[in-house]
Amino acid sequence: MEALHLERVVKQYGDKTAVNGISLKVEQGEIYGLLGANGAGKTTTMRMVLGLIYPDEGRILYNGKPYSTELQHLMGYLPEERGLYPKVKVSDQIIYLARLRGMLASEADKSLRYWLDRFDVPEYYNKKIEELSKGNQQKMGFVAAVVHKPKILILDEAFSGLDPVNVELLKDTVREMRDQGTSILFSTHRMEHVEELCRNITILDRSNTVVQGDIREIKKGYPREAVVLRTAGEVNGLAEIAGVTAVERQERGYLLSISEIGAAQRILQLAMAQGEVEHFEIKEPTLNQIFIRAVGESNE
Numbered sequence: 001m002e003a004l005h006l007e008r009v010v011k012q013y014g015d016k017t018a019v020n021g022i023s024l025k026v027e028q029g030e031i032y033g034l035l036g037a038n039g040a041g042k043t044t045t046m047r048m049v050l051g052l053i054y055p056d057e058g059r060i061l062y063n064g065k066p067y068s069t070e071l072q073h074l075m076g077y078l079p080e081e082r083g084l085y086p087k088v089k090v091s092d093q094i095i096y097l098a099r100l101r102g103m104l105a106s107e108a109d110k111s112l113r114y115w116l117d118r119f120d121v122p123e124y125y126n127k128k129i130e131e132l133s134k135g136n137q138q139k140m141g142f143v144a145a146v147v148h149k150p151k152i153l154i155l156d157e158a159f160s161g162l163d164p165v166n167v168e169l170l171k172d173t174v175r176e177m178r179d180q181g182t183s184i185l186f187s188t189h190r191m192e193h194v195e196e197l198c199r200n201i202t203i204l205d206r207s208n209t210v211v212q213g214d215i216r217e218i219k220k221g222y223p224r225e226a227v228v229l230r231t232a233g234e235v236n237g238l239a240e241i242a243g244v245t246a247v248e249r250q251e252r253g254y255l256l257s258i259s260e261i262g263a264a265q266r267i268l269q270l271a272m273a274q275g276e277v278e279h280f281e282i283k284e285p286t287l288n289q290i291f292i293r294a295v296g297e298s299n300e
């Protein structure tokens with residue numbers, strides 16, 4: 001059974017429809033990508049899942065059951081804007097939040113110390129949030145979201161402001177929580193993170209679902225439009241091939257744009273006729289390209 005199931009969920013703010021009938025399922029132990037342009041309705045959807053606001057239509061089920069306040073103990077949330085109080089000490093604040101979610105103070109303290117050690121910052125225990133850098137505040141926001149071992153974790157731009165080393169650290173942590181059975185709703189504008197972490201995604205645009213499903217399946221539905229060609233020497237006549245729309249000379253070969261797959265065969269034939277081909281690859285579209293296309297198309 002799905003840990004989280006949204007069925008045709010609608011949220012209105014006055015005349016404005018912020019979320020227009022979103023349906024999705026997140027399995028136990030899955031990282032699900034919730035993507036969309038600015039103002040598309042991601043945060044509104046997450047706040048409904050958290051029970052902070054209520055849907056006007058549709059329903060949200062947690063392990064098959066409707067929302068109840070006990071679920072607060074099972075959910076963790078890293079909001080996009082910093083959610084921690086700047087003037088309060090890391091330990092006071094995070095232990096307080098963990099206790100609100102049903103943990104004993106001693107358990108919360110142990111869990112906080114575990115996470116601070118894990119992130120190699122045990123000295124933050126006694127520091128105020130405002131004393132930390134932006135990225136380290138973000139890390140403490142992450143700790144606050146996971147300290148009580150949630151079963152459903154909502155991450156809104158979890159990696160924003162983090163350096164590449166910390167991004168990897170948090171990615172590993174998120175994967176580990178997935179492997180331990182946590183269901184994670186993951187929102188970001190960084191498509192490469194989605195490709196690495198998520199199997200299933202929903203792309204929202206102006207409150208509507210415009211793309212949904214398994215990333216691999218979604219990609220199959222988009223034409224392969226790029227060819228990478230590496231050869232020992234130059235290849236003449238590439239731009240004249242039918243179906244080739246652009247030729248870019250690169251350090252060790254060419255990147256070609258094509259309008260139909262037959263052009264790829266013709267590129268390979270021409271290159272082989274003129275010399276040795278070191279590498280030939282028809283590239284699938286990136287999620288970034290799919291996002292731009294899907295959101296662009298629905299705006300037309």
Ligand SMILES: Nc1ncnc2c1ncn2[C@@H]1O[C@H](COP(=O)(O)OP(=O)(O)OP(=O)(O)O)[C@@H](O)[C@H]1O
Nearest residue numbers: 013016017018036037038039040041042043044045
């Ligand atoms: N409390 C509110 N009152 C009125 N309108 C709201 C409220 N919260 C959100 N909206 C509107 O609902 C729409 C969806 O907003 P939401 O914050 O969910 O988008 P988002 O996808 O999270 O965007 P971003 O990527 O910019 O964070 C927007 O048009 C926004 O202006």
